[in-house]
Amino acid sequence: MSMISECAPAKINLALHVTGRRADGYHLLESLVTFTDTGDQLSFSPASTDGFSVSGRFAGNVPREGNAGGDNLVVKARDMLRSVLAGAGLAAPPVHIHLEKNLPVASGIGGGSADAAATLRGVMRLWEIPAGAVDLPTLALRLGADVPMCLAGTPLIARGIGEAIEPLRGLPSFAMVLANPLQPVSTPDVFQALESKANAPLSLPGELIEAAAWIAAIGNLRNDLEAPASRLVAEIAVISGLLAGQGATLVRMSGSGATCFGIFSDSAQAKAAEAALLSIRPDWYFQATTTISGAQACRA
Ligand code: C5P
Numbered sequence: 516m517s518m519i520s521e522c523a524p525a526k527i528n529l530a531l532h533v534t535g536r537r538a539d540g541y542h543l544l545e546s547l548v549t550f551t552d553t554g555d556q557l558s559f560s561p562a563s564t565d566g567f568s569v570s571g572r573f574a575g576n577v578p579r580e581g582n583a584g585g586d587n588l589v590v591k592a593r594d595m596l597r598s599v600l601a602g603a604g605l606a607a608p609p610v611h612i613h614l615e616k617n618l619p620v621a622s623g624i625g626g627g628s629a630d631a632a633a634t635l636r637g638v639m640r641l642w643e644i645p646a647g648a649v650d651l652p653t654l655a656l657r658l659g660a661d662v663p664m665c666l667a668g669t670p671l672i673a674r675g676i677g678e679a680i681e682p683l684r685g686l687p688s689f690a691m692v693l694a695n696p697l698q699p700v701s702t703p704d705v706f707q708a709l710e711s712k713a714n715a716p717l718s719l720p721g722e723l724i725e726a727a728a729w730i731a732a733i734g735n736l737r738n739d740l741e742a743p744a745s746r747l748v749a750e751i752a753v754i755s756g757l758l759a760g761q762g763a764t765l766v767r768m769s770g771s772g773a774t775c776f777g778i779f780s781d782s783a784q785a786k787a788a789e790a791a792l793l794s795i796r797p798d799w800y801f802q803a804t805t806t807i808s809g810a811q812a813c814r815a
Contacts (some may be wrong), residue, residue: 517560519641523633525618525693526625527776527806528769530736532717533709536812541660541676542706545717547736549670549686551693551804555617557589559637561610563594569633571616573626576699588631589614592639592658599649599776600642607642613799619800621699623744623770625665632665652678655717661770670811687726688808689786694758695774696750697799705771708743720810730778742771751775755794766813774800798812 524553535543555571555773567590569577580584588613597607612634618626635651643775655662660677670686673679702760717736751768755775762784763777779785782805787804 516589519559519637521587521633521640522554522555523557523618523626523629523665523792524550524552524807525586525774525804526550526629526661526770527562527627527691527693528623528738529767530717530735531588531738531740531770532714533706533712533739534714534716536712537676542556542709543675544672544677546677547683547686547717547719548664548673548732549689549806550665550668551691551806553617553802553804554614555626555633555703557630557633557637558613559634560611560613560642562609565609565684566611567614568611569614569616573619574614574618574772576620577614577616580635583592583682588627588658588662589634591698592631592634592662596635596649598639599654600644603648605642605644605648607638610641611747612627612637619695619697619699620666621701622695622774622800623700623768623772624693624774628659628661628684629665631655632668635666639768644781648678652680657750685723686808687729689726689730689806690779691776691804691806692758692761692779692781692785692788692792693769693776693800693802693804694754696748696754696796697798698750698773700744700756700772702771704747705740705744707739708746710743711739713740733767734765738768740771744768748773754766757792758788761791 531546600607655666656678661680670683672681758777765778770777785803792801
């Protein structure tokens with residue numbers, strides 16, 4: 516078996532409503548989620564011993580394999596899948612995993628969760644495990660609340676703590692710019708700073724077809740984590756203002772931040788905004804991208 520590639524697209528929470536809290540402290544949410552057609556890239560090769568290497572703009576922020584084995588979700592996903600397979604008597608030989616880390620870490624666009632989901636997909640293919648042999652969504656949830664949605668990888672509404680997934684048909688593709696001030700944000704800190712834990716659920720009008728109607732409907736929704744995250748990271752308000760100043764029709768924070776997205780009328784406008792924003796703040800992260808509209812794979 517030769518090398519296998521998988522991409523790990525950025526996860527965009529177009530809206531995120533926090534509707535309650537579970538007894539274990541996890542928050543119940545309702546989130547409208549889509550994915551970009553670009554992101555991190557992973558490759559999986561047969562090897563004589565397990566290995567992990569990393570390259571790319573944000574390689575320096577990725578915990579290495581030796582780091583208590585704990586923080587690296589790629590290594591964790593590989594090891595967890597292997598132990599489940601061992602229980603089922605299935606072989607999981609050594610694998611070298613390379614991660615090209617293009618997405619900023621701890622940034623609200625699911626980088627680590629997307630990498631974990633891509634690892635599950637990639638090693639399943641490398642080890643030629645039949646799809647039904649493992650309950651991947653359950654395994655994904657053990658890796659993190661956002662990993663099941665990243666495993667799905669298509670437009671969806673997530674409920675529960677993120678694991679109850681309803682596919683969303685008809686969501687158009689959006690040209691957007693992702694913007695991040697390169698300040699890592701701790702998700703637990705943001706949830707802790709959230710004042711109201713029981714907000715109105717997410718509701719969408721029944722008949723949405725045109726992109727403009729979708730954007731208007733999404734505009735009526737919220738990210739309940741934006742206010743608490745903005746209190747922790749002042750740059751979130753600054754970066755939102757920069758996106759709006761470039762003519763974005765909708766600006767919002769994704770996940771627990773700090774990445775914000777601006778939706779633009781087309782890819783050319785998004786590219787122009789990316790260039791303008793980079794000239795204003797060359798030290799920050801600005802990435803023009805396009806979200807997927809259906810079960811379309813990102814480019815590996
Ligand atoms: O599951 P994950 O490791 O991604 O979650 C990180 C932290 O974010 C959790 O320990 C919890 O504090 C918080 N969280 C939450 N409610 C969610 C998802 C995450 O409170 N639905």
